[in-house]
Amino acid sequence: MTMSWARREHVGDGHTCKCKIISTFTSERTQMCALGLRWPERLAFRQAGPVPPSAHPLGQGPPGGPAAAPRLGCCSSGTAGGGAAPAAAIPTALARARGFKRAEAPAPGPRGRAEAARTPGAAMPGDHRRIRGPEESQPPQLYAADEDEAPAARDPTRLRPVYARAGLLSQAKGSAYLEAGGTKVLCAVSGPRQAEGSERGGGPAGAGGEAPAALRGRLLCDFRRAPFAGRRRRAPPGGGEERELALALQEALEPAVRLGRYPRAQLEVSALLLEDGGSALAAALTAAALALADAGVEMYDLVVGCGLSRTPEPAPTWLLDPTRLEEERAAAGLTVALMPVLNQVAGLLGSGEGGPPESWAEAVRLGLEGCQRLYPVLQQCLVRAARRRGAAAPS
Amino acid sequence: MQQRKSKSRTVEPLEYYRRFLKENCRPDGRELGEFRTTTVNIGSISTADGSALVKLGNTTVICGIKAEFAAPPTDAPDKGYVVPNVDLPPLCSSRFRSGPPGEEAQVASQFIADVIENSQIIQKEDLCISPGKLSWVLYCDIICLDYDGNILDACTFALLAALKNAQLPEVTINEETGLAEVNLKKKSYLNIRTHPVATSFAVFDDTLLIVDPTGEEEHLATGTLTVVMDEEGKLCCLHKPGGSGLTGAKLQDCMSRAVTRHKEVKKLMDEVIKSMKPK
Numbered sequence: 001m002t003m004s005w006a007r008r009e010h011v012g013d014g015h016t017c018k019c020k021i022i023s024t025f026t027s028e029r030t031q032m033c034a035l036g037l038r039w040p041e042r043l044a045f046r047q048a049g050p051v052p053p054s055a056h057p058l059g060q061g062p063p064g065g066p067a068a069a070p071r072l073g074c075c076s077s078g079t080a081g082g083g084a085a086p087a088a089a090i091p092t093a094l095a096r097a098r099g100f101k102r103a104e105a106p107a108p109g110p111r112g113r114a115e116a117a118r119t120p121g122a123a124m125p126g127d128h129r130r131i132r133g134p135e136e137s138q139p140p141q142l143y144a145a146d147e148d149e150a151p152a153a154r155d156p157t158r159l160r161p162v163y164a165r166a167g168l169l170s171q172a173k174g175s176a177y178l179e180a181g182g183t184k185v186l187c188a189v190s191g192p193r194q195a196e197g198s199e200r201g202g203g204p205a206g207a208g209g210e211a212p213a214a215l216r217g218r219l220l221c222d223f224r225r226a227p228f229a230g231r232r233r234r235a236p237p238g239g240g241e242e243r244e245l246a247l248a249l250q251e252a253l254e255p256a257v258r259l260g261r262y263p264r265a266q267l268e269v270s271a272l273l274l275e276d277g278g279s280a281l282a283a284a285l286t287a288a289a290l291a292l293a294d295a296g297v298e299m300y301d302l303v304v305g306c307g308l309s310r311t312p313e314p315a316p317t318w319l320l321d322p323t324r325l326e327e328e329r330a331a332a333g334l335t336v337a338l339m340p341v342l343n344q345v346a347g348l349l350g351s352g353e354g355g356p357p358e359s360w361a362e363a364v365r366l367g368l369e370g371c372q373r374l375y376p377v378l379q380q381c382l383v384r385a386a387r388r389r390g391a392a393a394p395s
Numbered sequence: 396m397q398q399r400k401s402k403s404r405t406v407e408p409l410e411y412y413r414r415f416l417k418e419n420c421r422p423d424g425r426e427l428g429e430f431r432t433t434t435v436n437i438g439s440i441s442t443a444d445g446s447a448l449v450k451l452g453n454t455t456v457i458c459g460i461k462a463e464f465a466a467p468p469t470d471a472p473d474k475g476y477v478v479p480n481v482d483l484p485p486l487c488s489s490r491f492r493s494g495p496p497g498e499e500a501q502v503a504s505q506f507i508a509d510v511i512e513n514s515q516i517i518q519k520e521d522l523c524i525s526p527g528k529l530s531w532v533l534y535c536d537i538i539c540l541d542y543d544g545n546i547l548d549a550c551t552f553a554l555l556a557a558l559k560n561a562q563l564p565e566v567t568i569n570e571e572t573g574l575a576e577v578n579l580k581k582k583s584y585l586n587i588r589t590h591p592v593a594t595s596f597a598v599f600d601d602t603l604l605i606v607d608p609t610g611e612e613e614h615l616a617t618g619t620l621t622v623v624m625d626e627e628g629k630l631c632c633l634h635k636p637g638g639s640g641l642t643g644a645k646l647q648d649c650m651s652r653a654v655t656r657h658k659e660v661k662k663l664m665d666e667v668i669k670s671m672k673p674k
Contacts, residue, residue, distance in 0.1 A: 127495075129495050129496045129501055130480055130496060130501075130504065131478055131479055131480060131504055131505070131508050132478075133465075133476050133478035133532055133534065134465035134466065134468070134476055134532055136465065136466075137463035137464060137465040137532050138463060138464045138465070139463050139464070140462065140463065140464060140564055140566070140575075140577045140579070141577075141579070143464075143566075143574065143575045143576060143577040144564070144577040144578070144579045145576060145577070145578070169455075169486070169487075169540065169541045170453040170541055170543055171453075171487060171488045171489070171541055171542055171543060171610070172486060172489075172541075175486075182441060182442075184439075184440070186486065186540060187486070188485075188486035188487075190485070190489045222485060222493050224484060224493075226440075226457075226459060226536065226538055227459065227461065227480070227534065227536040228440060228442060228443035228446065228459030228460070228461050228534075228536055229440075229442060229459075230442060231442060233461040233463060233534055236480065236482065236496075236536075237495070268485065270484060270485045270486040270493070271486075272484060272486055272538070272540070274440060274457065275440045275441065275442050275443075276442065277441075
C-alpha cells in the first residue's frame, strides 16, 4: 500500500542501539507508518528459531530455571486454561465466540455476508449528541459480486514485521504506537491521579514498602475501535465487545504493574485501534505495556501479546499472528500475553472450536514463543524513546 | 534567569505570555501570524475508503471516511448524506473522559457539519445513485489523537484531505432485479467542488490577535475566532463562540490572513495529491 506525505519539518536522526539482540533485524520495504514517522526506525523480523529463555539478553531466565513451565499469573475466562481443562469446557467457549460471530454461521465463509445485513445509522434514534444520519445503512460489500480471495498459505510460525514507537503524544504521560502488518494501535497512559471512591483500609503492609492490599492503586483500561477500523463501520458507542477487551487488557496488565507503589491512585490506559488487520487485542496489549513503560510507571516486566487462530476443518493448524482474512475464517482464536523476562503468562483469552486439549496447549506454546521473539523489538523501541527524551530534556 | 522564567510560567502564565507578546512573538518562537508546521499523510488506513492524518505542531487528528448505502431522505430523494462526527477520546488529553461526546466534541461536530453544508464541498446530488431508492452516505469520522489547541483547523483540513483521497466503488442498478451491483475493483474519486480551509485565532486581552493557538494559549485567551475561507476568497463560515468583541478592522485582518493561509494549505494539498497519483 502506498502512502504519501508532505512535510515541512526536519526530523532528527535515529539512533542505532548497541544492545545485544537474539533475532536479527532487517529493514524492509520503503513504507512509512500511518503517523508519518521516520522510516529507519522500522524493524522487521527474520525467522529466528524458538528462543530458549536462558539466552535472553536481559535476564537470567525465569526464577524457576529454564525448564519451568510458565505459571498462569492471571487467566481470563472463556478458554481451556493452559490446555489442562477437559474437553467439556470447549463447547462452552464456542458459545461465547468472541469477535468471530460464529454462532450463526457454523461453516466458515465470508464473514461479512454471514452477519445480519443491516447496521444502524450514524446515531441511535435517541442520541442527540451526534449528527444524525440515515436510520439504517448497509455496506457496499454485501452487494459486491466477487468473493474475497482465500488467504494465501504461509508458514504457521511467521510473525509480521512490527513497527513500535514510544513517546509520541505530547499530552499523555506515556504513549506508544504499534503497527503489525495492517493492525495499527495507539495507546496512551495518564495518571497516577486520585482514585475516585478510594476507601480507607488497613492491614499489613506488603513487602518492599508497598501499601496494604486495600489501598493498592487501580488500573483503568479503555479499549476503543475507530469507526473506520474494520471492514464494516461500527457506530461510536462501542458496545459489549469493547468493554470485554478493555477488561482483558486490565487483567493482563495488572500482574506486571507494581500497583502497590501507587496507593489510592488510578492509572488510566486508553487504547485506540485505528485499523484492524488481525490480532488486534495482542497489539493493544503490547502497545499498552510500552505506553506504561514510557510513562515511567513501575513495572515488574513488560507484557507482550501474541494472537493465534486455528484454520477450519480440513487440516486444522494453528497460525501465529493471523491477518484479518485468516481471523475471519478461523474456527478458533487465542490471544496470549506473556511477561518475557519472568517467563510468566499474564493473560490468556481464547474461544472457538479448538479441537482436543493438546491442540490448545500447542497453541499456547506457539504463542509464548512468538511473544519471546517479539521482545527485543520492544526493548529497542524503549531505549530509543529514552534517548530521544534525554536529548530533548535540557531545554 | 531560566529558573525564574519557568517558575513564572506555571505560577503566572498570563504575565509570562504578556512579556512575549509585547515583543510580538510567542514562547515557542513563532510570530503572531505564523502557523505551526503542518504535516499531512493520506491513504494510510486501508479499511477506510479514504483517510488522512494531519499534524499541526503537536495537535494530531485523523479522519476516516466510510461509504455505505442508504435510502435517500424522504424530503430530498435526489440527495445523499454526509455525516461528520468528531471524537475527542481520553487519550488525546486528560481533560476528556470516556463516555458520550462532551460539549467540545459536539461543538466541533456541528462546526464541521456547518462547513460541509455552507461550502458545498460535495454536492449531495452527486451522492445519489438512484433517486428515491439508493444513495451513498459518507460517514466522516474524525478522531483527535493529540490535543494541543486549534482543533477546528486540523479537523477541517483532515476532512478535506480524506475526501480528496476517498474512492467509491462503481454501482449499477440491475434492471430486472432492482438490486444494486457493486464492482469493488473499479473505484473513482469523489467530485470535490470547493476547498474550504479554516484559520483559527485567539484574542488576548481583548486586543491582540494571534494565529493558531496552542492548548496553553487557548486556555489563556479571552476569546477565539475561526474563519473558513474558500478558494475564491469567499467566506464559508465564521465561528466566534462568545468571548471578547472585535472591531470590524480586526475582523478584516483576520480574513486576509485566512486567505493567505488558504493558499499555503492548498499548495500542500496539491503536493500530496500529486505524489499519490502514480498508483
